[in-house]
Amino acid sequence: MTSSHWGAFEVDVRDGRIVGTRPFSEDPCPSAIPEILPKAVHHPTRVARPSVRRGWLENRDKTGRGSDTYVELPWDEALDIAAAEIARVRETHGNEAIFGGSYGWGSAGRFHHAQSQVHRFLNATGGYVASFGSYSTGCAQAIMPHVFGVPFLNLNYEHQDGWHTIAAHTETLVMFGGVNPKNSQVSMGGVTRHETAGWFETFASKGMRCINIGPQRSDAPDGCEWVPLRPGSDTALMLALAYVLEAENLTDQDFVARCTTGFDRFRPYLMGETDGTSKSPDWAAPLCGVDPETIRSLARRMAATRTLITVAWSLQRAEHGEQPFWMSAVLAAMLGQIGLPGGGVGYGYGAIGGVGKSFKGLTGVTFSQGQNPVQKVIPVARVGDMLRHPGQAYAFNGRRETYPDIRLVYWAGGNPFHHHQDLNALHDAWQRPETIIVNEPWWTATAKRADIVFPATTPYEREDIGRSNLDDYLFYMPQLISPVGEARDDYVIFAGLAERLGVGATFTEGRGADEWLRLLYDEYRQKTQQQGVDVPDFETLKDQNWVRLPIHKDGPNRTLFAPFREDPEASPLPTPSGKIEIFSEVIDSFGYDDCPGHPVWLPPSEWLGTATHRAPLHLVSPQPGDKLHSQLESALADEEGARPETIVIHPVDAGQRKIKTGDLVRVFNDRGACRARALVSIDISQGVVALPTGAWFGDPGGNIDMDGNPNVLTRDVGTSSLGQGCSAHTALVDIAPL
Template identity: 75%
Template structure:
């Protein structure tokens, strides 16, 4: 009798059917209601059962023998029984805490480990560390850290909870927008993922509707493929978007197209910004003629677009990628100023929005539902660092730095506990991070696979994947609810993060604070009961937990099948009655607060600041601008172990223009060396006319190779990127400001 079973589960890249036989996942199939399902789940059977799974607890031999910290990434490991490994780990955490204080512990994590609400590694590790006295935390994310710092100064609201959860829906754009101007594009490839899951992938379908109705969609960026087929492509040099926005604004003001009535009612500071824009302050008008050589767009094309934007209902979108660059604050701030000058903020289908296409949830019109979040407890440690400054922190304990108006000091970190993330994927200048990573006394990692981060830890606990435990799947940006059944037993001796931390908490006298006397199943029941009560208060009926287990999934009646209230409409109607959270209550074109910081790399209004590395600083040694987009075959570096096994999959492919390829005698498929003074990576050539000459693209996600070689063998672009903050205000990552050289690799 066959024990073959199929059940539905969900993930950050959507729902899918999982087919199991015994203790193995043997296949996955698309979720029927999804109109454009992601192909990512196809690799899950190979990944879950891959030979790189961590089968039992391991401790790095040199650390175990003599507490050596210098061999991380090169040493071998000793497998230990769970009880012994937990004893050693608990004793070490207690030693660091008791000797140096909780301010010497860094709680590293990222929120993408699982779409499940309870088994969310970031929540689990932070809850555990709070239960034992706290930890040094991080602010923001690599995707939006810079924007999270600048946009509250401009709009007076939290970027995460308001700007991309409550922006214009696709329905509103479809009914009202005539011109869609996309700085950085809107890429369905990126939109196949979303925090907590995106069940119905709709981005490509909406663009079919937009184009059928005659909406003009303009993709502004270095790659044609950053928007769906059929969109106009305005090829712009990376890092020059602010210059282009300024030139568009100059045309509006020069030709009398600025909506000064809106500026007077709803903004502050245009009188301080306008002299800079028109050249009265510095002798340089920010005209199309000035911008054309910077961004590579003809001046007449800029003028024509500005006139079109002023005479049609125009919605400006800005990709997250623009703020992942040196001076990334400027295009975000300037996009708001440009939209304000058009006077359409608060009108349906007009204004400005951020992150469309970055994740699949942006653009969905839903009634808000909350709940099912594991409480993390109180963190008494006040120290917080910008998330992209971890290597600086490890290198410079006690060193000072500026951040968003404050002068801060880096903590002296002696212990790092990482769960649910791979910093050796998303951080910049990985060779430098590898060196900084040798500094702490101890590094602990919970991880299913031997990732580059796990290989650089001292104590490694094998964690389950979402398919080896029960959970509930839901997202604020999605209208589905899932019971995520345990599909197979844990692989090897893997344990849930909760059970790992419960074992450590028991040894450290923190059981009550961490578990509150509950098992995983009891926590899931409690969180779900609270969610169900909240839903009932909103008039939404969801089954009890046993009922959801039986149903497996349900579509929630929270979809708004038409335009929803435009975010800034009440403010536009009466800015005095509905003021923004800025000091002025208005959109701040000039910010007295930022101006008071005295930052030359982020002054009181948006300005053109050339990046440290871009086409304008190219040299013969590094003539090509490298961009490093998200991969299309996975989420960040997840599932990479199995993907890398596929014939021809690694090294990663580098997109290069035919002119640049011909100048280097490169043919499609050639093995390449991509390099600069920071490092080198191997790649495979993909010659294409869909990228701007002078620009190359190498996706992120390939696992960072082992130290000791002079080239990363898999094609990780972050061996090439510079680890510098976007500015003293945002201190975000500057990955997209990178110059490289490319040559055939004959080794």
């Protein structure tokens, strides 16, 4: 038995190879993702030996990334070359010329966590340029602390109602962007019991009204009502709902007065007193595609029943993504239900399997990354701009910064050529650093664009501890097979480099991986005991394989907002005002036209409101259902008919283009083109197409991406000057038969 991002499962090993997997018996709805694992772990795309790009090795040529061949070298020689290059860049340009790229999920294995490993190594060598936030939530991580005063992920994981509370109290569940059980297959650090779909069955049996607002019916479980919505228009609809509350005297004025600040600055905009445009249902209807009476009826129901507004993470992955997240909080405040069980607002339900679960918080098993002496930090989604424009000034969350001049990129954990936008432009930017080093199990698009590639083990080739703060299971993860090829653990790779750079003792502290694992576990065990939870000693856990911790909260949880609601003066929020900030003096002081002092309607540059004959369709790019991001893609792509990826299109749009289900199509705009296989469906809004992410990026430039990666089509622009998150869902395209 072992654990993973997508859950726990049993593994069958024969003759040193993984040959099969079986679901964990305690998982009520196990994911099918592990079924592809045997093929993926032993796939020919595994990096077999340390490899150096020929053009870089022979003359330090930067231009062949993505098209050059590789020379396999012995480990010692490859480590010598990499260490010498890191030393050269440090000595010549300083540590601010090194970017530590490790945008990746927290692995189920807590010691062999690539991000912790690479950051600890780089910190030991003098530091690196780091990144803020994630592609999933970077925009929200910037805006929501201004609104509620707490880090956004803490809000998601610690201060929202759990499923039990929702089931017991919520009467109307209004889901902007849906709640998709497909996405909840996975979770940072692992999710052992997949429960999201089961909770919606419970909601249905209790008669809860669940309303999915978004462009796809499939973004919520069967049985939910669907209100089709134009992508990018959620803020307009929220404003119209708020307008009805205020115009019909349904606003909870007492809550607004006691628990919020700035409503007096926001209301004139809402009612049209400042700009001459009231944000009424009649104003919103042509923008969002929802008829005015539906908006009025929904607003009245939300005011008359215990209502929970949920907002999918996907809404903030768009231009002006700050606005729907902020406006949802304002709408919930006007309803006056924040702090009531089953009411208010919540974010990210269904985005990962851990959101909605309620546990007693425990200290995690953590391998210290050390301290980074370099203070330079960029928003994670601005890596392309950083490489393209060293020295250029940019705004971010009230600060004025300049992009560093990056000469060396070290990436371990994650595949930027999966999650970044406008991959053809990123490919060009990727040619600029002097050196790129990657630790990677497979020959991904990122590995194929590196100068030095070290073969890394997968979690099944090493010993570890599986533990997530969003889960109540603790796993001993045994080494199931020997490393494939000449793969080594990240720890061993970095220990070898650190020794060559004279900081071996700083990185390893004289310990091997097995010694670290036992030390970290013993520290974890001591801390959990101090918190009143007993966990077995290491050897007992090793014998048992797993244990369920007694930290699950089955009853209604008391959120951060309950005591605040009861007495805002005695239990203030950690905002400047101590209250929910409908108007933020801090944000207003930044002077950003694209994110002013209160929520506003700001149309994206690309959406159906700006569609043209060259690009008439709005592209959304949801997460795949058959894997996590692009992981395991090499094996999936081998399956007959699996690639190119499937694009969903409405019958009217398909008919206009003479496209049928199963047809191969070309999806294109001025940024690029990819192949896809059409699926004609009435479960998507007319004018919208959906192409999942996860297909590995292929050839750069003007060539068509053959497997269907939507990020050859998306825009590499920040959400706003405040958040600078990714804008993956702001893209117009067209489709034609192939």
